[in-house]
Amino acid sequence: MKKLYEDALSSYEKGISMRSDDPYEALCRKGTVLAQSERYEEALVAFAQAIALRSDNSKAYHGKAIVLGMLARCEEALTCYEEATRLKSDDVLGWQGQGITQVKLGRPEEALKAFAAAIKLGCGLDEAKAWHGAGLALEQLSKYEVALKAYDEAIRLAPSYGAPRYQKGVVLEVLGRLDDALVAYEEAVTVMPDNPEAWYDMAFVLSKIDRHEEALRAYEEATRLKSDDALAWQGQGITLVKLGRPEEALRTYREAFRRMRTYVMYPRQKFFLRSKLMRRHEDELMACRQAVRLMPDDPEAWFYVAAILHELERWEEALISYEEAIRLMPDDLQTWFNKAVLLERLDRYDEALASVEEAIRLKSDHLLALAHKVWLLVKIGRPEEALKLSEEIIRQKPDALTGWHGRCIALEKLGRYEEVLMACEEIIRLNPDNVLAWWHKRIALEKLGRYEEALRTYNEYATKLKADDPSSHQ
Template identity: 30%
Template sequence: YTRAMQRNSAYEIAAYNLGNAFAQLGQFDEALVAYDRALAIKPDYPDALYDKALVLARLGRAKPALQAYEILLRADAANVVAWTRKGQLLEELNKFEEAVEAYKAATTANPGDADAWTGLGDSLYALERYEEAVEAYDRAIAADPTNEEAWNNKGFTFFMLGIHEEALSCYEKALAINPTYKQAWYNKGYTFHGINRLEEAVTAYEKAIELDRGDEVLWNNLGNALYNLGRYGESIPYFEQGLEVNPKYEIAWNNIGNALNKMGRHAESLKYHDKSLEIKPDFDYALYAKGHALDNLGRHEEGLELIGQSLELNPNYDHAWMAKAESLYRLGRLEEARDALNNALILNGEYEEAWVFRGKILEEMGNALEAERCYEEALQCFRASLELEPENAELHYHYALLLEDLERADEAIDAFAASSSRGHSADALIHLSALLLRVGRAADALVPADDARSRYPTDPRGWLAAGRAAAALGRTGDAERFFRKAIDIGAAPEAKRELARVLQSIGKAEEGLAVLRGIETPDAETLLLRADILRSLGR
């Protein structure tokens, strides 16, 4: 191209091609010089104006890029490509109203241009004009039924409108056209996640990750889906993968801390929340999460202070108000705790756990009638939520906890069973086993306990529950084995007491005493059991 220009300095095509060569090499300043040379020779050279505008946009020089499109449009007001590219540039500048006008001009010039209709839909979506966006995507699809981007974007717009099955259908259309379209797999996972079809969300996220292992948000969202399934330990490696992609991804650091908190490892979680806050000191969710962890460690004043800072940044986060109420309650400040719960319920009148907690506080304040109203409100909220999300294991679990507190055992048993059958964590199975045992159904209690120890073999609570059920059935050999396993993997004091009782019952009282001596800091229950065994030995 350079030789061609040397032979004929007025050869605008050579200058234009030289600009393209520089642009492909990433030498954008040199490309602009070449395009300007072409335009000096031929001021109305459309290809040079197009590509100059693209390079200017890539360099962040929006104003001269827009000026280049204006030159093209003055020469030809029906230039669809110029209107569309102008719309794209305005979108990148977050000037969505102006982008809408540019795309509308493009679609007026050519009603069959699918790209212009898709761009119009995207700008309308950004303006939260979702119904109009759907209409634009429909026009794009009518113009080109194989436009996977329009199908995908229409799907996500349906998701924002709460029309979830239609959204999923649109993603399927996009993926039928292009099975390797990562964004459609991601949006499919996100939609499943949003409607609590978490196993399906995991599958879709995994497919997206197969296509792009370098997307930290994908790794994080897959971890979140597992976390929401109660599979806290499994979620952590996925958050860590996100951090391998982007070590500055503060959300993933915080989420590891959240998972550790759920596993009861509150002290360990603090360093992850701290790392998140080191990256983003005003990260309200990390302040809340660290405060909640400190509260769980008994450091209530410190926790309350951080939760307060979180609420200063984001006063509309209902879970932070709930956490503040918990801290205040533990500090004995019941009226302030009640007021914090009022704020949570103003933000989310269907926050079931907040209604339950408010009822508990009002009971302790001596207001039984108002407490009863809170519990009834909570029950109604749970029922309404479960009508909308019948497969939500977490909802069934918390509904069961309330029913258990209200001594409605049969209903609680059904709710715990519904939660565990929908993939809730070990908590539902263990609560179900304990409740069945309490109402005298020992044989039934062994079933969820066995399920818990089978599905979660490193969780000592399943072994402990199985041991209690076996002991109640007189299967002392099994009970002894289960309790010893629970001791091996972490449930030491509680399991040692249960083991001592079993050993006493089979005539091994001395061995039971030896087990109790292994409890480093015996509590009142341990001391009473020790005294009972000694009496049985006549000592």
């Protein structure tokens, strides 16, 4: 596949240089191929060159918007989609892109307007995709029954389109209508049998209604399709225990633990509904406690229990489990780091500092651990040391936000607000949507007496925060 992309790129370069092809079209195709080969920055350059040649054509704006969306540069993507639809008002995909981007930014009302335009212009699958997008926006507004109607309309228009069937299952599950959710998930896996998410969620519902043999088969299909999905392996373990097969459960728990080694425990992000499915954490905790009983000397089992308790904000219980994991596996960096994060939550800063230093001893260039040490040094009143460490992080990796964040908070503690502004501007340059940078910039401007700028910055912060936390719409 890579060679195919390279050959295509070579052809487009030849077409552009020899002018044997329309240069605008060649650049658009080149941008598309670069994006498909995950060379996103080069793709953006190609689309920008196309726009420079023909700024009154929507095609390059549309392609650029898609790439910006892949890079999570949503505000820029939205601007490009808006320009595409300004130039070509009947661009259905442009309106769809606007809608999805507005959903990502946490602006469901604006998203619904864009999807309404796409629905009016589209037909068949395009119209179905617009109805599906409208359903996502309605979920953000907690209008679940209306969202279900939108998904039903999408299904009516394109019966083989699996996404609305799956999302319908998610909403029905949230509403507690498990039998209906199961029907939706079964339909989803019928039309998209290679989707591991749909198999996982169908398995979960089957387990909840005590159809354990079927749940096990669905979990097995999920892991066959996505072998690194720790939650699906764990679901198998839970189900095998319920079926009275502890030896097999032990093997699947080991598979889960081998794959689950980060503090962020749940990469599976249902569309803005994860907080409404917290009951799953309790099931996962039950599974881990079963695993600890089956293998009390396995540090991974203790780590997993601790991490889930951590997610559930049961701090003291989590700490006990982290300490047991460390006793069994004293050279595990992640456990020391997680323990440091937890101790900081408990306001036990000196102990947290000792734990994070142990993590750094195990891996001296661990950016998150170094950044957390900066934060802890500021918290315990040692901002000069924090500043020195943040500068060392920046020296090692100039584009690491962690280093600039550390520099920002250390300088703020030292009252050096002009330098705080410069640090914030660098963070914003690296990531325009970084809410912490906008917050600290506002503080610095206030301290410097630049109140009008501070107010504008606060408004920008509030906009970014709303986009970063879609649950604020629910």
